[in-house]
Amino acid sequence: MKLSVLVFTFVVILQLGDCRHTSWIPNIYDVVANKTSQIRNYVREKSRSLKHFYVENVRNKITSYLGIDDDNNKVLEETDSDSQARIKRKFKGYIDAAKTSDSKIFDSIAPEDLEYKCLEDDPSVHMTTPQLIARNGYTAESHTIVTDDGYILTVHRIPFSKNSFNRVSPRKTVLLHHGLLGSSADWIIPGPKKGLAYILSEAGYDVWMANVRGNTYSRAHVSLNIDSFEFWNFTFHEVSQHDLPAVIDHIMDIKGWDVKINYIGHSMGTTVLFALLSTKTQYNKVLRAGFALAPVAYMTDIKSPIRLLAKYSNNIEYLMKLLGANEFLPQNAVLRWLSKHACEINHYEEVICENSLFVLCGHDVKQFNRTLLPMILGHVPAGASTRTLVHYAQEIKNDGRFQRFDYGIDGNMKQYGSPTPPEYPIHKITLPIALLSAQNDWLSGDVDVTNLYVQLANPIEHYIVPLREFNHIDFLWGVDAPTLVYIKLLQLLEEGASKSFGDEPDIETNDLSSLNR
Numbered sequence: 001m002k003l004s005v006l007v008f009t010f011v012v013i014l015q016l017g018d019c020r021h022t023s024w025i026p027n028i029y030d031v032v033a034n035k036t037s038q039i040r041n042y043v044r045e046k047s048r049s050l051k052h053f054y055v056e057n058v059r060n061k062i063t064s065y066l067g068i069d070d071d072n073n074k075v076l077e078e079t080d081s082d083s084q085a086r087i088k089r090k091f092k093g094y095i096d097a098a099k100t101s102d103s104k105i106f107d108s109i110a111p112e113d114l115e116y117k118c119l120e121d122d123p124s125v126h127m128t129t130p131q132l133i134a135r136n137g138y139t140a141e142s143h144t145i146v147t148d149d150g151y152i153l154t155v156h157r158i159p160f161s162k163n164s165f166n167r168v169s170p171r172k173t174v175l176l177h178h179g180l181l182g183s184s185a186d187w188i189i190p191g192p193k194k195g196l197a198y199i200l201s202e203a204g205y206d207v208w209m210a211n212v213r214g215n216t217y218s219r220a221h222v223s224l225n226i227d228s229f230e231f232w233n234f235t236f237h238e239v240s241q242h243d244l245p246a247v248i249d250h251i252m253d254i255k256g257w258d259v260k261i262n263y264i265g266h267s268m269g270t271t272v273l274f275a276l277l278s279t280k281t282q283y284n285k286v287l288r289a290g291f292a293l294a295p296v297a298y299m300t301d302i303k304s305p306i307r308l309l310a311k312y313s314n315n316i317e318y319l320m321k322l323l324g325a326n327e328f329l330p331q332n333a334v335l336r337w338l339s340k341h342a343c344e345i346n347h348y349e350e351v352i353c354e355n356s357l358f359v360l361c362g363h364d365v366k367q368f369n370r371t372l373l374p375m376i377l378g379h380v381p382a383g384a385s386t387r388t389l390v391h392y393a394q395e396i397k398n399d400g401r402f403q404r405f406d407y408g409i410d411g412n413m414k415q416y417g418s419p420t421p422p423e424y425p426i427h428k429i430t431l432p433i434a435l436l437s438a439q440n441d442w443l444s445g446d447v448d449v450t451n452l453y454v455q456l457a458n459p460i461e462h463y464i465v466p467l468r469e470f471n472h473i474d475f476l477w478g479v480d481a482p483t484l485v486y487i488k489l490l491q492l493l494e495e496g497a498s499k500s501f502g503d504e505p506d507i508e509t510n511d512l513s514s515l516n517r
Helices: 002-018 026-035 037-046 050-057 059-066 080-101 129-135 196-202 236-255 268-279 316-323 333-341 356-361 370-379 386-397 408-416 446-455 481-500 509-516
Strands: 141-146 152-158 173-177 206-209 261-266 287-293 433-437 459-464
Touching: 129 152, 141 236, 152 196, 152 236, 173 196, 173 236, 173 268, 196 206, 196 481, 206 236, 236 261, 236 268, 236 386, 261 268, 268 287, 287 481, 316 386, 433 446, 433 481, 446 459, 459 481
Parallel strands: 173 206, 173 261, 261 287, 287 433, 433 459
Antiparallel strands: 141 152, 152 206
């Protein structure tokens, strides 16, 4: 007993030391640090907070869920099918119980505060996208755009490369569009050597980065209060019909209406492109080509925990109560439950799985650069509407159909004149589009991407990343993303560019190979 008390005391001191709150015990810390290196290394390796230790001690609250043998303290063996059945059964039980307990049951099995407090002492963690761009020696611009329905958006731009001689933006233009919970920061977080925005800039492109309504950089409206239901009453459909056209039109106003814009989207950034091109078909002629990273349209082959919410998507009001009435609450009770029981947690990944982006999209240990974690947690999640998440859940429930928002029979009759929401007519998309997908993608499965590809009228190529472990998030921050994805992406861009911009040189093989270094 005395030994356990002593060890626990050491752990408390060391945890406080990690978070840099040791000013009141400097001498004690020095003594303990010198004599308990093994304990210190163990605790740091586990990367646990005091609250996590406490949760471990009260794990009896969820032993039945985890299938733990209390006598031997071991997890009982089970098949994958047994595990999936157990997850669905328990999730239903928690949902049913939450209906009568105001969701309090979720709080009883997961800690309330999951913030990552021990960030590195790096000021860049809290910098904005333009500040990060400028910090790395590039010129950064911010453009303010008002949509036709009153949302005020901010678009960021790298107009020319770092070492550009004439400081004039090139004719070649690319628009980068982030995914759900993302922002323009997604494209620059890895830094100049591995961030796609920087790589494109050095390849001779004028780089524009969109920010959708409701995220960190676009949280304003000409007349609506940001805390109101009306402000957050949108899904990816409204983004495709209002935000994306406004951004494209603004770029053309700046550069001339004869400019051809290359579009690169990730995840939801591809969804809004498909929704735009299939409904406002004139943009098929405005854009030059589309490049979809981890494309999301059809959703039949889903591994993400979002599938657990799909069966409740008909009860929109209740689902929005659980996830956040207006803005998707990334640290609320349901996400805490998913982070504890739908993520494979070990060591430092416990912190990663507390972030809603990784909970929904997955995590690849081998491809994840741990040094980026403070930067990622400083910028993600950037904000999204709960209705967008509900919209995706509806698609999953309705056999993966790529359709507009389902308001229920009565609401659909008023909105669409039919009892069911219409599907997006993919066959109307004539823009040349390349799909780049991965085999370990939780949200963009092989079956769905293939189904999308065969329906495109003018496909360029379906490129599958040649690494089985590569996943949804790796397209942005994977260690080998430059060599596995970006080299191929640049080749696809330049092959088309030689036809449209015959007077501009293509990237040489040596330039592409430099990304390997």
